[in-house]
Amino acid sequence: MTEPGQRPSASPRDADRTIALLRQAVGASLADRYRRGCVAHLPSLGDVVVAGDLHGNRINFIRLLKVADLKHHPDRHLVLQEAVHGGPSSGGGGCLSYILFEALAALKVRHPDRVHILIGNHEMAEHMEQIIFKDGVVLNRAFDQGMTEAYGHRREEVRVWYRKFIESMLAACRTEHRLFISHSTPDGRWLPTFDLGLFDHPRLSDDFQRDSSLYNLIWGRDYRPETADGFAQLVEAEVFLVSHTPTPLGYEVPNHRHVIIQSYDDAGSYVLLPLDRPVSQAEIVASVRRVLTDRHPDDTVTLAKLDGEPQAEGFGSGETPEGSG
Ligand SMILES: [Mn+2]
Numbered sequence: 383m384t385e386p387g388q389r390p391s392a393s394p395r396d397a398d399r400t401i402a403l404l405r406q407a408v409g410a411s412l413a414d415r416y417r418r419g420c421v422a423h424l425p426s427l428g429d430v431v432v433a434g435d436l437h438g439n440r441i442n443f444i445r446l447l448k449v450a451d452l453k454h455h456p457d458r459h460l461v462l463q464e465a466v467h468g469g470p471s472s473g474g475g476g477c478l479s480y481i482l483f484e485a486l487a488a489l490k491v492r493h494p495d496r497v498h499i500l501i502g503n504h505e506m507a508e509h510m511e512q513i514i515f516k517d518g519v520v521l522n523r524a525f526d527q528g529m530t531e532a533y534g535h536r537r538e539e540v541r542v543w544y545r546k547f548i549e550s551m552l553a554a555c556r557t558e559h560r561l562f563i564s565h566s567t568p569d570g571r572w573l574p575t576f577d578l579g580l581f582d583h584p585r586l587s588d589d590f591q592r593d594s595s596l597y598n599l600i601w602g603r604d605y606r607p608e609t610a611d612g613f614a615q616l617v618e619a620e621v622f623l624v625s626h627t628p629t630p631l632g633y634e635v636p637n638h639r640h641v642i643i644q645s646y647d648d649a650g651s652y653v654l655l656p657l658d659r660p661v662s663q664a665e666i667v668a669s670v671r672r673v674l675t676d677r678h679p680d681d682t683v684t685l686a687k688l689d690g691e692p693q694a695e696g697f698g699s700g701e702t703p704e705g706s707g
Pocket residue numbers: 435464502503504565625626627
């Protein structure tokens with residue numbers, strides 16, 4: 383998941399500015415007009431771009447913003463997930479995915495009712511300080527190192543607000559036509575005790591423990607048809623659009639209900655779906671596109687702005703935040 387030649391310098395960031403941004407992002411998340419409990423109920427109008435795990439890939443994030451083009455599509459929504467862990471490192475070995483994490487916060491401030499951020503297990507692990515390894519590297523430690531390079535002795539102050547932002551994320555998005563979008567779905571053995579009350583929680587504060595329903599929702603990797611049917615019945619859905627499981631081709635169709643997509647590497651993919659009618663699993667699969675199909679020459683300019691400081695005023699577009707009405 384490295385991006386050769388696109389390695390940003392680990393420049394120090396202004397802790398006060400970041401905290402102010404995160405505070406705004408938490409407010410925007412909780413005031414999202416489509417939010418009930420910790421679920422965004424998308425309206426039966428317009429369309430939605432859904433991305434899978436981003437894992438620090440800033441280039442794919444920038445491409446997704448261009449693809450979604452929210453400015454010119456007032457009835458379009460954008461669903462994003464799992465920014466932290468992965469992507470490029472600083473010279474000092476710090477994980478730079480905090481840049482993307484803060485960019486999601488900035489985007490939520492800019493489009494409070496149309497950008498919806500799903501919680502992934504890596505955000506949950508950061509919140510819980512639960513160690514996650516990948517390829518022999520402790521991802522949390524690398525993430526910590528990146529934050530130390532950016533914020534120095536103020537790292538813990540910023541981290542408090544990282545936690546609050548994570549608590550304000552969504553457990554799921556759903557459409558009026560029985561499409562359920564979440565980071566993952568629970569394993570079969572967790573279904574009998576799965577607490578649907580999770581989705582009524584106004585924010586995810588008491589859910590950060592092992593074997594909570596949130597934990598089981600976003601860590602699950604059980605794609606057996608009978609498990610999919612069981613959860614579909616439980617949440618009254620037809621089709622599940624998830625991420626979480628690596629898919630070398632960008633997407634995968636493991637059973638008759640799930641479509642898995644990821645957005646973190648060159649095969650990274652997204653879907654664009656209408657919201658005003660039901661979409662079948664086959665239609666979702668047919669709509670899968672690669673994020674990088676058409677890169678733009680100005681991507682690197684946008685990237686430089688992203689790496690500079692997080693800001694809600696947009697990434698080089700000169701746009702101002704939308705009202706939250
Ligand atoms: Mn995951």
